[in-house]
Amino acid sequence: MATVSDILAQRFGPRFDTGKSQREQHAHTTTWLPSQAPDGVVFPQDVDEVREIVRICADHRVPIVPFGAGTSLEGHVNAPLGGISVDMRDMDRVLEVNAEDMDCRVQPGVTRKALNTHLRDTGLFFPIDPGADASLGGMASTRASGTNAVRYGTMKDVVLALQAVMPSGEVVRTARRARKTSAGYDLTRLMVGSEGTLGLITELTLRLTGIPEAMSSAVCSFPSVEAACDAVIATFQFGLPMARIELMDAMSVRAVNAYSGLSLPQTPLLLLEFHGSEAGVAEQAATFGEVARDHGSTAFEWTTDPAERTRLWQARHDAYWAIRALRPDSDALATDVCVPLSRLAEAVTRSQQECERIGLTGPVLGHVGDGNFHVTLMIAREDEAERAKAREYLSWLAELAISMEGTCTGEHGIGQGKRAYLEAELGAGAVNMMRAIKTAVDPLNIMNPGKIL
């Protein structure tokens, strides 16, 4: 490590930093897992510099931890074996936008908000929205999704191609710019979700979406989580092309009202968004209103006013912080299970009951169109008993989801936090296959070791 530090210091000067504060900022902070700082942080500016860094680290068997915006939630950017954090901050250029093809090519450090700002005048937008202003390299690496996924998919659906530097130093282009291809193994999708354990993403070609002619938002109260989930299922069966359909339980609504100064009814709520033509959006809202009423909805309001829409969705995006503000002296543990829709109501209800039973505070937010929901557990700092309970709950919840044919992570990834559940979820065969691939691509195990596997 000392040798690598010397070489990087010489080569990158002030763009290589071993200062304590820089190192600590690059260890994991937003979550409950203990921070494990890297030995140094380097800020490359192009793919050739990334290759140099990889070669230097590979020569000396020093771990590499890719770093985007550091908003991941499962200890992804921790450095349990030390090593070099490769921060993509300076690789932040939008390289091209092809309006006719509705795609663009970006460097990995571009954040989703920066991309959408860049696209402002093109009539196009990038639809994946995890709330946090994550980097596109990081979002690809965790297979991120969020509120829009029910309509626009996850990162696996919008990444057309990637360029990556492999542990060997070789540069791989996974695909070209056609909208579909059957040319060999799907390396694009293999890199998406690989959490920096196979290579460093240095460029992304992304599919964009036309800004819909009309958008409207709605808020809809339900007497129970079950009624809300049943309405979601019925909505799909009607074939309504919802753009967003989010669940908040009563406790989450309370938190959001307090944090964002809203006065939403403090019952289970669905927050919705419709995209389409003027007439289409009105029709969707009307149809949804009927479906909701059939499922006991007590109030349904919708709006096309942009300011109101923005206020509503900003509040939803701030929900994580709103929940943390419920107990500012606590850490927050963001869970992330996803189950088939038919099991969703039961899964959410049992999750709430279990929280109550063991005495934890855990408001629920859900991307319910995908069957994905988050119980955010509050853990008083330094309270070992509460931390132990939370750990127990985490296992209980993962097992619940798996027993319902679901997954322990719908969108956050495995990182360090969920390694224990991967085999329970997929079986030894799948994990062995992942291990075989990891070993084939990264025989020295220098790429983000200690994550996923």
Added chain:
Amino acid sequence: MATVSDILAQRFGPRFDTGKSQREQHAHTTTWLPSQAPDGVVFPQDVDEVREIVRICADHRVPIVPFGAGTSLEGHVNAPLGGISVDMRDMDRVLEVNAEDMDCRVQPGVTRKALNTHLRDTGLFFPIDPGADASLGGMASTRASGTNAVRYGTMKDVVLALQAVMPSGEVVRTARRARKTSAGYDLTRLMVGSEGTLGLITELTLRLTGIPEAMSSAVCSFPSVEAACDAVIATFQFGLPMARIELMDAMSVRAVNAYSGLSLPQTPLLLLEFHGSEAGVAEQAATFGEVARDHGSTAFEWTTDPAERTRLWQARHDAYWAIRALRPDSDALATDVCVPLSRLAEAVTRSQQECERIGLTGPVLGHVGDGNFHVTLMIAREDEAERAKAREYLSWLAELAISMEGTCTGEHGIGQGKRAYLEAELGAGAVNMMRAIKTAVDPLNIMNPGKIL
């Protein structure tokens, strides 16, 4: 091989066949590539039998060629090194349909038509439609798509999870039944498109779609291919959610009219389908009509009559046979390039010109919503000069697509026929990574050797 034959004969009795006609039917027939028959064909009935077969073949280093419906077009099911064709015909059960979750679990030998027949009374359908009545295992293996892909995606988008027997005999489940997951490497998408070179798919969990309330079809004439392609681009920019948008050039229309007894105008045509609510479909058709007129369309007709719709799309699906019927004494070579939409008009036009220049007959059909089109070359049997020209054209076309940032195969796959272009398209880095994965998963190279790599 002799030992393996003995063991399989003993174990599978009449379900193992080494007869000449059976073997020949399992070699590649629909295409121009020479047939290379396997040494025997076995018909397993469940995953355990598949495991047995794999173990027997692995023990004796005998190649395995998975076989679905044999409709692939690039020599995929040829056995260049001999070996055993594993025909999934008898694994043809729909194992479960979960209507609320809009998914189902099937064995690989179920064909897409059989699945849709099974789904008849559920209000759901399986949307991927390559025309041919392919098996779902085969479709997953070639990452198939077809006319509906512009709206419903390709096999990579609808396969939620797979069960596969790996060359080691181990059974892998790639995912569970949640609609999205971030749990580790995306083994599902790695298997999709792997053309039987990584393992044998023994089960598929598939995402289904609600049958839309209304469907309408349209036929629209254009003065040129370019005008038609420009209309397609404008359509996307309007955000019209087309379900199908297919191009036929004048020669294809002539073939289809003759074969299916239609009287479509013999100009470049777009065939369209709209799915949605009654009002939505009418609005889409009206908006498309305007866009088409703006791009010089001379005639636009649309219909919601189911019989007319079926007749039109049946004719489109029969277009390949219609084209073959243009010259019944010829073989047909189905090309399959895909380019960014902005390059599509130029690509199609230059493809037509090059055909003319070198004296080949090659009508054009295109899934133009994805930038994917097929020039079907006619090659007189036993005419070596024409065959040589066709081979030259094939390379020219692949290079053209690649020079336009496209792919040599949008949906048919690499098989034997396109191996020469893979490195030109993706570069050495990607091919090396594919090879590393292949070697890691199938170190004995027994799974469909001689395909893709």
